[in-house]
Amino acid sequence: MSDSQTVRIGTRSSELATWQARKVAEELKACGVDSELVFITSEGDRDQTTPLPEMGGKGVFTKAVDEALLHDEIDLGVHSYKDLPTDNPLPLKIAAIMERADPRDTLVAPDGIDFLNDSDYKGIIATGSNRRRAQWLNRYPNHRVVNLRGNVNTRLEKVQTNEWDGAIFAAAGLLRINLGHHVSQYLDWMVSAPAQGAMAVMVRENDQQMTSLVNRLNHEETAICTNTEREFLHVMEAGCSAPVGAYAERRENELHFKAVALTLDGQERFDFEKTVSFSEAKGLGRTAARQMLDEGADKVMEELT
Numbered sequence: 001m002s003d004s005q006t007v008r009i010g011t012r013s014s015e016l017a018t019w020q021a022r023k024v025a026e027e028l029k030a031c032g033v034d035s036e037l038v039f040i041t042s043e044g045d046r047d048q049t050t051p052l053p054e055m056g057g058k059g060v061f062t063k064a065v066d067e068a069l070l071h072d073e074i075d076l077g078v079h080s081y082k083d084l085p086t087d088n089p090l091p092l093k094i095a096a097i098m099e100r101a102d103p104r105d106t107l108v109a110p111d112g113i114d115f116l117n118d119s120d121y122k123g124i125i126a127t128g129s130n131r132r133r134a135q136w137l138n139r140y141p142n143h144r145v146v147n148l149r150g151n152v153n154t155r156l157e158k159v160q161t162n163e164w165d166g167a168i169f170a171a172a173g174l175l176r177i178n179l180g181h182h183v184s185q186y187l188d189w190m191v192s193a194p195a196q197g198a199m200a201v202m203v204r205e206n207d208q209q210m211t212s213l214v215n216r217l218n219h220e221e222t223a224i225c226t227n228t229e230r231e232f233l234h235v236m237e238a239g240c241s242a243p244v245g246a247y248a249e250r251r252e253n254e255l256h257f258k259a260v261a262l263t264l265d266g267q268e269r270f271d272f273e274k275t276v277s278f279s280e281a282k283g284l285g286r287t288a289a290r291q292m293l294d295e296g297a298d299k300v301m302e303e304l305t
Contacts, residue, residue, distance in 0.1 A: 007035040007210075010065045010074030014151040019176050020199050021078045023098070027217045038074050040064045066090060069202060075210055077202040081195035081226055084202075086234035095214035096201040097223040101172035103197035103247060105132060108159055108174075109166035109184040116140070116185075126159060126167035130264060134243035135190050136168070137266030156182060172197040191245030191260040194229035198222055221250055224281055231285030232259050236293065237301055244300070246285065255281040259288050261297040270297040 007028060011021035018037070025035045041064060062084055065077040069092060081097060107113065107125075115121050125136055126148035133145045146164065148155055152173050159167040166184065170192075174180050201217060203210045229246040238244045238261075246259040258273040272288040 008074040010077040013039040081198040081200040091205040096217040098199040099219035100198040100222040105187040123165040130243040134262035195226040228285040235289035
């Protein structure tokens with residue numbers, strides 16, 4: 001914590017990232033703690049044209065904030081949890097996982113979604129995600145998927161001005177900054193990215209004061225569900241750019257988990273789905289990954305190397 005006892009919150013400067021950081025600031029304020037935002041530019045912000053998989057995927061949006069935290073330029077970092085690598089060799093730790101927003105993917109189609117009903121139509125869909133690309137091509141093999149980069153507002157502008165039929169966005173990102181009216185369809189059939197819709201708050205491992213403070217913001221149910229998803233991702237040895245999806249949700253006293261892995265062209269698909277009691281959720285992500293790898297999903301990972 002800084003000398004003024006005002007917590008310095010590190011964040012990227014996009015509208016969505018700023019919203020997320022301000023949400024953390026509001027929660028801290030409710031705990032009687034003042035804070036200020038410190039804006040940091042990531043590699044992913046500087047380069048908005050190179051496809052994310054070509055940039056390495058892991059840490060593209062988080063590395064700069066982590067470095068600021070390591071150098072004591074900030075007291076905590078706020079991330080979209082899905083952007084964090086599952087391996088963390090740095091002396092940093094997640095002290096809180098905030099309550100999850102809508103985890104679904106959505107289609108933004110400025111001219112409507114009637115084209116989806118024509119099985120012969122050769123549609124053009126934009127996304128920078130291999131996971132979304134593979135699942136879309138699996139469902140709509142006649143379509144072509146083109147790359148789309150940039151923050152939420154930039155991507156919305158691109159889908160309005162290009163000759164595309166639509167683009168895929170995370171519901172949480174649109175809803176959080178009051179852009180939900182752009183949603184043409186919620187893609188309930190698409191398995192979301194592990195931890196999509198959740199926010200993670202990172203602190204230095206040795207900062208016990210900040211750890212204790214931030215722990216108060218943790219949402220236990222979200223933490224259990226998202227950590228199950230990320231455990232699956234870790235065992236699959238898949239990064240943010242892999243065509244892999246996983247989603248866990250609590251249904252009363254049970255945890256329902258589903259996962260998918262696909263080849264990049266969407267032609268081969270591996271699925272897992274299981275419901276267990278919530279108290280027995282530990283290790284479910286690991287079990288799912290091992291079963292899918294045994295069934296042949298390792299070819300999905302090999303395709304990325």
